[in-house]
Amino acid sequence: MSFEPSLRPETSVVALGRPDPAPDGPLNPPISLSSTFRSAGEPGPGDRVYARYSNPTWEPLEEAIASLEGGGVAGLAFASGMAAVSAALSLAPIGGVAVVPSASYNGTIGLARELAATGALVLREIDPLDIDAVIEALDGADLLWLESPTNPMLDVVDLPRLVSEARRRGVTAVVDNTFSTPLRQRPLSVGADVVVHSATKFIAGHSDVLLGLVVARNAELRARLARHRTLHGGIPGPFEAWLALRGLRTMALRLERAESSAGELAGRLLEHPAVSRVRYPGLPSDPNHGRARAQLTGFGAVVSIELSGGAEAADRFVDAVELFTPATSLGGVESLVERRRRHPVEPVDVPEALVRLSIGIEHVEDLWADLERALGAVGTADA
Ligand SMILES: Cc1ncc(COP(=O)(O)O)c(C=O)c1O
Known part of the structure; x- marks a missing residue:
């Protein structure tokens, strides 16, 4: 169901991702348990083909998170927050420079350090509160990673300033919005290119599911992230996606x-x-x-x-x-x-x-x- 932008977020979490109204139709999207889909002829854009590419149960959740974050294209659901983090880090090219806070969530900085150790990335670790040092590190960089408030120090980073410095230099700015949720902060609105969530936390909200979500600013970035998900296989199960949408309601x-x-x-x-x-x-x-x-x-x-x-x-x-x-x-x-x-x-x-x-x-x-x-x-x- 399409998003009504005039609704307040407290209403949107209830209204988004519902099936189109139909007599006797269900209120909630059904769970689609199918690993493959009947062929529609020649494969092309929009064909599902296979459930590692897309699943009808992911889509209401992906549309809902994109609307809440103010994104122009649908979001992407991943198997976990870390699968989403991994896809987002892959936006830096092989051997490219990633600027990442040392005190990021330990999985994020741990993965960035491993990628650096294997030569997949050049890692510049920063303190995001030291604006001058971040600006210096952005010189020649490909990707800036920010988290705010940070986990677990709860420092609030100057997102508008740092994101705009990244954009001025053509550096892809990724923000992990797990702690604030789109109800408290919308990084795309200050210019971020990609927002990442561990939906395991506030979005699903009941400590019973692991799931990641990503929202990209545009279709090109979304396509690259979707390709990563399809080829690396970090896809959520349909039941997990359904639970996350159920959690989002409250x-x-x-x-x-x-x-x-x-x-x-x-x-x-x-x-x-x-x-x-x-x-x-x-x-x-x-x-x-x-x-x-x-x-x-x-x-x-x-x-x-x-x-x-x-x-x-x-x-x-x-x-x-x-x-x-x-x-x-x-x-x-x-x-x-x-x-x-x-x-x-x-x-x-x-x-x-x-x-x-x-x-x-x-x-x-x-x-x-x-x-x-x-x-x-x-x-x-x-x-
Ligand atoms: C800020 C942040 N980002 C990402 C993750 C990773 O998410 P997941 O545990 O769903 O893989 C976590 C998990 O604690 C987190 O706190």
Whole structure:
């Protein structure tokens, strides 16, 4: 069903990707379980041919994400966020120069480093907050990768400025919009060429599916990304695509609730003696707050804290929570907690004592009671 641009995003997530209205027709797109399609004669553009090329169950989701991001062409669904990241990185030619933040999501920087080690890429690692250094690195580059807010430091990057510097130099600008979702930030509107999502997180929203999404600015970029998906085979299953669209229906509600709790909890955590630092772009004291207000329509549902007692206290805190689940990932209905540096692959720029909290949709007072009790337990053990 076509997108009505005058609808608000909270309505669009409900309305997009529906089958065309027909008497007795279903409200939801059916799941198409078929690995191949009846031949329409000579293969040509628009022919499905085979389910690694396209699948009718992906398409409502692909149209929905493109509309939400303000893209001119349909999006592309991938098997996971990392399959989408891999396709987007492939937009740099073999031996081309990619400018990537060192403190990107660990899978993204890990893949970029591997590609560099094999000679597939020349990698220039940057701190995206150091504008002059990024501009210098863009000289002769092919691709700029940005994530904002960053995972897990929650730094807000000056997307309008950096994207426009990239475009002026003909550098393809890719933005990972997983943390903000198109409900809070639309990178294409500031000139980005490609937007990437781990739809595993807020879009699908229930910690029950892995899926990636990409939206490209134009048909040429989309065709290159689609070709990568077809030839590398990073395609989602139809059921996963259907689940992600089902999750999208409630994304606005879930995000509103989780974000409101995140803001409240961040403020309370700031006052807690066992916490030495709170990173949340919505806090007026956050160094990125001004930029966050200018660029985002909401500050998200992830809060990172540093424990005064260091990595050991952070581990004890994670052991002590009961309602929060110690687990990696974010953006689901259930609150999760994790000390990021427990992963050997986590960038060293991430402090050892940093704990990332993904705030879910539970009642904020129950979440606070759990955090306060666990922080109290850490404090007692330190005394
Ligand atoms: C910002 C970001 N991008 C990409 C990914 C990769 O997504 P997936 O786990 O769906 O492959 C993640 C996963 O945590 C992420 O946080």
